[in-house]
Amino acid sequence: MTEYNFAYLDEQTKRMIRRAILKGLAIPGYQVPFASREMPMPYGWGTGGVQVSAAVLTPKDTFKVIDQGADDTTNAVSIRTFFQRTAGVATTTTTSDATVIQTRHRIPEEPLHEGQILVYQVPIPEPLRFLEPRESETRKMHSLEEYGLMHVKLYEDISRHGHIATSYAYPVKVEGRYVMDPSPIPKFDNPKLGDMAAIQLFGAGREQRIYALPPYTQVVSLDFEDHPFEASKADHPCGMCGATDSYLDELIIDDAGGRMFVCSDTDYCEVRQAAGHKRKDAA
Amino acid sequence: MQANTLSGGFADPAIGSAHAFRSVMEAMARPGTIQDIEGAAPPAPLSPAMGAVLLTLCDTETPIYLAGDMDCEAARAWLAFHTGAPFVGPAHCMFAVGKWDALAPLAVYPIGTSEYPDRSATLIVECSEFAAGATLTGPGIKDQATLSLPEVEAFQVNRTLFPLGLDFIFTCGERLAALPRSTKVS
Numbered sequence: 001m002t003e004y005n006f007a008y009l010d011e012q013t014k015r016m017i018r019r020a021i022l023k024g025l026a027i028p029g030y031q032v033p034f035a036s037r038e039m040p041m042p043y044g045w046g047t048g049g050v051q052v053s054a055a056v057l058t059p060k061d062t063f064k065v066i067d068q069g070a071d072d073t074t075n076a077v078s079i080r081t082f083f084q085r086t087a088g089v090a091t092t093t094t095t096s097d098a099t100v101i102q103t104r105h106r107i108p109e110e111p112l113h114e115g116q117i118l119v120y121q122v123p124i125p126e127p128l129r130f131l132e133p134r135e136s137e138t139r140k141m142h143s144l145e146e147y148g149l150m151h152v153k154l155y156e157d158i159s160r161h162g163h164i165a166t167s168y169a170y171p172v173k174v175e176g177r178y179v180m181d182p183s184p185i186p187k188f189d190n191p192k193l194g195d196m197a198a199i200q201l202f203g204a205g206r207e208q209r210i211y212a213l214p215p216y217t218q219v220v221s222l223d224f225e226d227h228p229f230e231a232s233k234a235d236h237p238c239g240m241c242g243a244t245d246s247y248l249d250e251l252i253i254d255d256a257g258g259r260m261f262v263c264s265d266t267d268y269c270e271v272r273q274a275a276g277h278k279r280k281d282a283a
Numbered sequence: 284m285q286a287n288t289l290s291g292g293f294a295d296p297a298i299g300s301a302h303a304f305r306s307v308m309e310a311m312a313r314p315g316t317i318q319d320i321e322g323a324a325p326p327a328p329l330s331p332a333m334g335a336v337l338l339t340l341c342d343t344e345t346p347i348y349l350a351g352d353m354d355c356e357a358a359r360a361w362l363a364f365h366t367g368a369p370f371v372g373p374a375h376c377m378f379a380v381g382k383w384d385a386l387a388p389l390a391v392y393p394i395g396t397s398e399y400p401d402r403s404a405t406l407i408v409e410c411s412e413f414a415a416g417a418t419l420t421g422p423g424i425k426d427q428a429t430l431s432l433p434e435v436e437a438f439q440v441n442r443t444l445f446p447l448g449l450d451f452i453f454t455c456g457e458r459l460a461a462l463p464r465s466t467k468v469s
């Protein structure tokens with residue numbers, strides 16, 4: 001049998017990540033640098049989130065992993081199995097039963113509660129990166145609260161498209177101070193970031209950044225008086241459970257190009273179906 | 284070297300520190316809440332909670348300042364053996380350990396830089412009790428919380444430095460609370 005440390009990472013690495021998490025919680029929305037380690041999975045698989053999970057998990061945790069809302073993708077199953085083996089945690093797909101949820105690109109529909117921790121996998125943590133490629137400059141811009149360019153970019157959207165076209169990784173301002181990238185969640189999820197009862201931790205492996213939102217933190221999506229932020233979604237009920245309040249994925253269901261909209265959050269959809277909710281006009 | 288230098292660490296370091304960290308993280312994420320933390324048995328004057336916090340967060344990369352009567356042979360020997368952390372003065376520490384009066388004045392500790400506000404000291408304050416006291420508001424707090432603090436003004440001054448500033452962990456017996464720089468105190 002292969003010998004590995006609890007939750008895979010060595011103790012010194014976990015201490016370093018834990019110190020970064022505490023500073024991240026003390027300075028909400030600020031990106032804390034950390035020395036990312038090689039993990040036994042490719043970067044695209046969320047090594048930042050995996051390292052944060054490794055630093056917070058205890059053997060008493062119940063762990064859930066979602067990939068764009070689904071528990072059953074290769075990515076989600078691999079990470080869940082990884083911590084089941086290395087940290088001895090229980091696993092679940094039920095949102096309300098999980099104590100730690102690692103996520104790629106979604107926030108669960110069901111409101112999270114105190115005692116839960118949501119760990120985001122983040123590809124590009126710097127919201128100013130597409131405006132300014134140099135790290136030294138973006139750091140300066142954050143330190144001076146120079147966020148005018150970000151508003152200019154969003155306003156260019158409005159003049160070009162008539163509305164703000166950014167629909168994923170929509171930037172937010174945290175407690176009136178730091179502009180933060182919420183990871184590529186749909187902007188539909190943005191309103192859930194603020195005032196959440198759970199702790200939110202963000203890990204970017206390749207870019208070596210950790211940031212955090214303590215519970216009940218004020219998070220505001222950037223917008224304009226004449227173009228207020230809108231948390232949009234497809235204007236349909238879910239084709240499986242009939243939900244009208246959930247974020248939907250559009251699926252092609254047959255060779256003729258037939259389409260159906262279904263909840264992206266598979267646990268939410270399944271719980272509703274089990275409770276007897278069905279789409280009204282379903283066969 | 285005294286016998287108790289070698290003992291008093293976590294029985295299982297990886298599991299013990301994982302549980303201890305969750306207590307510290309919950310405390311820092313929810314200012315005003317009081318968390319249990321156990322598993323460490325350091326020599327006096329370090330409390331079990333103080334010992335657990337230091338075992339969980341400190342190593343050769345984290346300079347520690349021992350203030351007042353915490354700067355004694357028993358504490359130095361135990362921390363050197365279990366963490367390997369170097370001992371430094373307050374201006375260069377990452378963690379400061381002491382009773383409130385011994386840790387003063389706060390102006391001497393690193394508060395981070397405008398581009399790296401995380402490069403700031405965390406003060407771990409040994410307390411004789413936790414009671415209701417000051418009113419806290421800010422991130423991590425729904426409406427408001429209360430926590431007994433050794434004084435109010437120092438934390439108000441610290442808050443004005445935000446996003447720079449010091450972060451605080453309060454230890455007492457086998458319990459702890461925390462106060463990040465983001466908390467407003469009144």
Ligand SMILES: [Zn+2]
Pocket residue numbers: 238239240241242243246262263268269270272
């Ligand atoms: Zn559904």
